[in-house]
Every structure is written in structure tokens, then in C-alpha cells.
Amino acid sequence: xxxxxxxxxxxxxxxxxxxxxxxxxxxxxxxxxxxxxxxxxxxxxxxxxxxxxxxxxxxxxxxxxxxxxxxxxxxxxxxxxxxxxxxxxxxxxxxxxxxxxxxxxxxxxxxxxxxxxxxxxxxxxxxxxxxxxxxxxxxxxxxxxxxxxxxxxxxxxxxxxxxxxxxxxxxxxxxxxxxxxxxxxxxxxxxxxxxxxxxxxxxxxxxxxxxxxxxxxxxxxxxxxxxxxxxxxxxxxxxxxxxxxxxxxxxxxxxxxxxxxxxxxxxxxxxxxxxxxxxxxxxxxxxxxxxxxxxxxxxxxxxxxxxxxxxxxxxxxxxxxxxxxxxxxxxxxxxxxxxxxxxxxxxxxxxxxxxxxxxxxxxxxxxxxxxxxxx
Ligand SMILES: [Zn+2]
Numbered sequence: 001x002x003x004x005x006x007x008x009x010x011x012x013x014x015x016x017x018x019x020x021x022x023x024x025x026x027x028x029x030x031x032x033x034x035x036x037x038x039x040x041x042x043x044x045x046x047x048x049x050x051x052x053x054x055x056x057x058x059x060x061x062x063x064x065x066x067x068x069x070x071x072x073x074x075x076x077x078x079x080x081x082x083x084x085x086x087x088x089x090x091x092x093x094x095x096x097x098x099x100x101x102x103x104x105x106x107x108x109x110x111x112x113x114x115x116x117x118x119x120x121x122x123x124x125x126x127x128x129x130x131x132x133x134x135x136x137x138x139x140x141x142x143x144x145x146x147x148x149x150x151x152x153x154x155x156x157x158x159x160x161x162x163x164x165x166x167x168x169x170x171x172x173x174x175x176x177x178x179x180x181x182x183x184x185x186x187x188x189x190x191x192x193x194x195x196x197x198x199x200x201x202x203x204x205x206x207x208x209x210x211x212x213x214x215x216x217x218x219x220x221x222x223x224x225x226x227x228x229x230x231x232x233x234x235x236x237x238x239x240x241x242x243x244x245x246x247x248x249x250x251x252x253x254x255x256x257x258x259x260x261x262x263x264x265x266x267x268x269x270x271x272x273x274x275x276x277x278x279x280x281x282x283x284x285x286x287x288x289x290x291x292x293x294x295x296x297x298x299x300x301x302x303x304x305x306x307x308x309x310x311x312x313x314x315x316x317x318x319x320x321x322x323x324x325x326x327x328x329x330x331x332x333x334x335x336x337x338x339x340x341x342x343x344x345x346x347x348x349x350x351x352x353x354x355x356x357x358x359x360x361x362x363x364x365x366x367x368x369x370x371x372x373x374x375x
Contacts, residue, residue, distance in 0.1 A: 039066055043074050045374045047084060047103050048128065054087055054100030075101060082107045083127070103127050108373065109164055111157055111172040111211070112366025114218060115149065116320075117141045117193070117239040122156045123359055124164070125366040127373075131359055133160050141177075142193040146204065154208040170373055171212035173365030174205050175221035177240055182257035185215050191240060191276055214368045217253075219260050220244040221364030222318050224251060224371075225356050232314035233306055234354070235262070236361065237299065237321040237329075241283050243306060244364075267301060295321075296329045300336025307337060307349055318354035318361065326353055 042064050047055055055063075061071045078084040079101075087102045105126035114121040118141065123134035135156050139149050153174075161169060179188040185202025206213035216224075223234035223244030230249035236242050241263030245252040252259050263283040264276050271280025272288045282302040289295035303315055315333065322329045330351045341347050354360035 039064070039070065040074050040078060041374055042066075043071065044078065044083065044103070047101055048374060050102070052102060054102045056098035056100055058098055060101070105130065108168050108170050109161075110170050110366040110369035111160060112221075112362040112364070112369070113153060113157065113172060113174045113205075114221070114362040114365065115139075115141060115153070115174060115176040116218075117177065119320075120149065120153060120156065121359065121362040122153065122160055123362045123366060124160045125363060125370070127370065129363070129367060129370060131356070131363060134359055134362070135160065136358070141190075142195070145195040146199050146201075150204055150208060153205065157209055166211070169211055171214065171369040172205055172209055173214045173216060173221070173368040174201060175216050175218045175361045175365040176201060178217040178219075178242065178261065179256075179258045180215060180217055182216055182220075182253060185213075188258075212369075214365075214372075216365055216368055217244070217258070217260065218242060218361045219262070220251060220253060221368065222354065222361045223316070223364065224367045225318075225354060225360040225364035226316070228316065229312075229314035229350075231310070231312050232316060233260075233303075233310070233312050234316045234318060234360070234364075235299070235303060235306075235322075236319040237286075237317070238319040241286065241299070241302075241319075245310070247310060262302065262306065265302060265305070267298070292325050292328045293332060296325070296332035297336060299329065300333040301340070303333050303351075304337050304340035307341065307347075311347075313347075313349055315349060315351045316354050316360075317351065318357075320358070322353065323358060329353075 043060055046060055046063050057071050057075060061068050075084060082104055084101050085104050086099045088100045089098065105128045108127055110125050112123050112125060118138060119136055120139045121136045123131050125131050137156060139152065141149060157172060176187060177190050181188065185200055187196050187199045187201050190196045202213045202215045219234060219236040219242030222236050223246050230246065232246050234244040243260040243262035245260055264278065264281045266278060266280050267282055267285055268280035272284045273279050274281035274284035282298065286295050286298045289298055317329055330353060333351050337349055338344050356363050
């Protein structure tokens with residue numbers, strides 16, 4: 001089992017494109033324009049994965065399965081759009097050296113926002129998922145209600161984009177506490193914030209900003225904030241507790257896009273009353289714990305259940321409560337895992353803090369927007 005703070009993530013702030021592998025042109029008779037867009041997205045993804053070293057057209061053709069002619073046309077269009085640049089020459093196995101292509105990070109921007117219960121975080125990320133600007137301001141999600149909070153969101157995003165041409169902004173991803181319907185873009189009964197029930201958050205944000213918008217549950221956004229194991233959870237402990245899940249390399253949202261409501265599992269039916277109305281929920285036991293260590297141990301028990309249920313090998317921790325006690329949570333959770341897993345030596349699980357820290361959830365929301373470009 002690894003030590004706290006270790007991580008298998010290869011990148012600090014890279015937003016995961018891995019759940020959407022390149023699309024190969026294997027569907028006969030598919031709509032040509034759609035096919036072309038899929039293929040362009042696949043090419044962009046391959047160039048992004050290649051990183052600063054770049055990739056040649058020949059290699060793009062080999063990896064994508066597209067013809068050299070198709071690659072040539074797609075690359076030409078992406079260069080004309082400013083998304084790709086020819087940046088150097090690579091070694092050749094014979095004949096002339098190959099021109100290498102790289103992504104132009106600042107060609108487009110994605111905005112990510114996190115609606116927290118008492119803070120609003122907004123950030124701007126480039127095409128590589130690097131955060132170039134961020135802002136965090138206090139709010140009272142339940143007390144202020146939607147109009148005041150969303151007006152402030154629009155104002156803060158406006159500041160982030162003050163010197164950016166709007167046509168270079170891909171859109172805004174907004175992460176919020178759940179439950180919510182990610183596909184419809186509508187919030188449901190957000191615990192403790194009744195004035196937000198039924199709010200069409202996606203359309204409200206898009207209308208205020210004049211930009212495409214997407215919404216996501218905060219914990220699910222968090223799991224998209226960095227690269228990592230194909231079987232991992234992002235455990236988000238703020239004023240509520242949720243888990244974002246990637247299994248088999250794909251993000252899991254469940255039947256109503258509401259998977260990961262982790263905080264209201266019953267750990268002790270005779271336990272303290274929870275604000276959700278049930279008794280002995282993880283959140284209630286966590287809140288009733290007398291010390292930070294005891295609170296972390298409660299979370300550890302819940303994480304151990306999650307790891308055993310889903311056979312995870314990586315748990316990333318985020319949220320204000322965890323970040324406020326970084327020396328306590330990973331160590332305590334690892335201790336409980338070591339006690340609960342039947343064969344810890346055979347079932348190693350890394351437990352680490354999210355590399356992007358307080359920006360993790362908003363960065364994942366920006367990643368949602370980027371994933372639309374990368375296919
Ligand atoms: Zn509860």
C-alpha cells in the first residue's frame with residue numbers, strides 16, 4: 001500500500017480525456033460531416049496526448065487508423081483554425097524528416113466553476129487543462145438563492161474572460177452539489193438548499209453568459225480533474241460528502257446521472273440523526289466524531305466499503321474538510337483500508353490528495369467542456 005500523498009497520476013492539472021478514446025472510421029455510410037468531426041476530435045486527442053514533443057502526420061495516421069490523405073486534410077483544417085501548430089521536425093527512418101504537430105494551448109479556453117455551499121470558484125483552463133486564472137469568492141448558496149449567486153457567477157466569469165475573444169471560449173462547465181440531472185441540466189433536491197430545487201442551472205448559466213454550458217455533480221467533476229487509474233474514486237468532503245467514479249476507464253453517472261451519493265449510506269442504523277432525515281449516515285457519524293482523527297476514521301470505513309464494492313485501486317481526496325487536515329485524512333483512510341481489506345498486499349490502493357487542491361472540482365467542470373472538443 002502506498003504512502004499518503006503518493007499518486008499514480010502522471011499529470012498535475014491535466015484534465016482527463018482518457019474516457020473518450022479516439023473514434024475510428026469503421027461505420028460504413030456514416031454521415032460524412034459527423035464522421036469528419038469525430039475524426040478531427042480523434043486527431044486532436046492524439047496530438048494532445050503526444051504533448052509538447054509533438055507527433056507526425058505519419059504517426060497520426062498509424063495511431064488513428066485514418067488514411068494519410070484524410071490526416072492531411074484534417075490537420076490542414078486544424079492548423080487553419082489555430083488549434084494545431086507545426087513546431088519542429090522529428091527523426092525519420094529515411095527520406096526527409098517529419099514535421100511535428102503540437103496543440104496550441106491558448107487557441108481555445110474552457111471555463112470551470114464550482115458552486116460550493118459557501119464559496120464560488122471559477123477558473124479558466126487552456127486546451128491542455130492548465131489553469132491560467134482562478135478566483136474564489138464567498139457565497140451562501142442556500143441563503144442567497146439562485147438569482148444572486150448566478151449573477152455573481154456571471155460577474156466573476158466576465159472578469160476571467162475580460163481580455164479573451166468570446167469566439168475562443170468553448171463554454172462553461174458548472175459543478176454543483178447534487179442530486180441533479182446532468183443530462184437535463186436541472187438541479188433536484190439539493191440537501192439544505194430548497195430554493196435551488198428544480199432550477200434549470202445549465203440554461204440559467206448559458207443565458208447569463210451567452211456561452212454553451214454544461215453541469216455536473218461536484219464529486220463527478222472532481223474525478224475528471226486529473227489523469228489516474230481506470231478504476232478510481234474522487235471522494236469529495238466539503239459541507240457534504242460525495243464520490244465521483246471512474247470504472248473501466250469510463251466515468252460512471254448511473255441511471256439518473258446521480259451515482260456517488262456516498263454521504264448518506266447508512267453505517268449505523270442506531271446512529272445520530274442526519275440532516276437528510278435518516279439515521280447513522282456516513283455524514284452524520286462524521287459530523288458527530290469528537291476529533292479530526294475520529295472523523296477521518298469514519299470516512300475511512302465508508303471508503304473501505306466503496307473500495308471493496310467496486311474493487312478500486314486509487315482514491316483521490318478533495319474538498320475543504322480534507323484540505324484543512326491534509327496530514328490526517330490520507331493516513332487515517334490508509335490505516336482503515338489496511339485493517340478492512342482481506343489481502344492488502346494483493347489489493348494495493350493509493351490514497352492521495354487531489355493535485356489541483358481547491359481547484360479540483362472546477363477544473364473537472366472545465367474538463368467536461370474540453371472533452372466536447374476532444375471527442
Ligand atoms: Zn443522511
